[in-house]
Amino acid sequence: GAGVSQTPSNKVTEKGKYVELRCDPISGHTALYWYRQSLGQGPEFLIYFQGTGAADDSGLPNDRFFAVRPEGSVSTLKIQRTERGDSAVYLCASSPSLAGGPRLWDEQFFGPGTRLTVL
């Protein structure tokens, strides 16, 4: 079946602009995660959704970053007033979960990422 997809695959923007990054999770997966990966580093957690609600947004670096998942499927990560330090690969993952949340043995399925470059 189809895996996690992310669009666009590449995004180049200018400092100060607004960007939106989209994630389409695997159908039926209720848990969705956003990570950010800088060059040479492991992915860094940003936010986790259970259904429509953000269950943990402790990784969002500041209030320029915001994410939504209005219908419990597709999610959009929004970055306002982009800065050069925001340049990274943004990864989305989804996992099956029970109503109360994912289980510790649930696998996360990652998308290919969106490479964001802020000039």
Next chain:
Amino acid sequence: DAKTTQPNSMESNEEEPVHLPCNHSTISGTDYIHWYRQLPSQGPEYVIHGLTSNVNNRMASLAIAEDRKSSTLILHRATLRDAAVYYCIPLSSGTYKYIFGTGTRLKVLA
């Protein structure tokens, strides 16, 4: 969150077994140990997970120390396609978020 220590890099010859170690001495009793790998220009992919017992699947084996302070991912016959960064990730109850370290970059020599 449990901290992990992995070698920065390792090399293996093709067709030979590879043992990738991970130290997670601060792990709690209910933390699962997940392993993921990331091939170049791709998102991470699941390899294996375990709690206390050794685990096997079609990709690899996971050997967990009796005190659970370390684990070893075993690729039985490395192929060129196994060249990737391998991450060991303890997962704690109540968090569900992965804390990736810098992982081990595995180079497979033909």
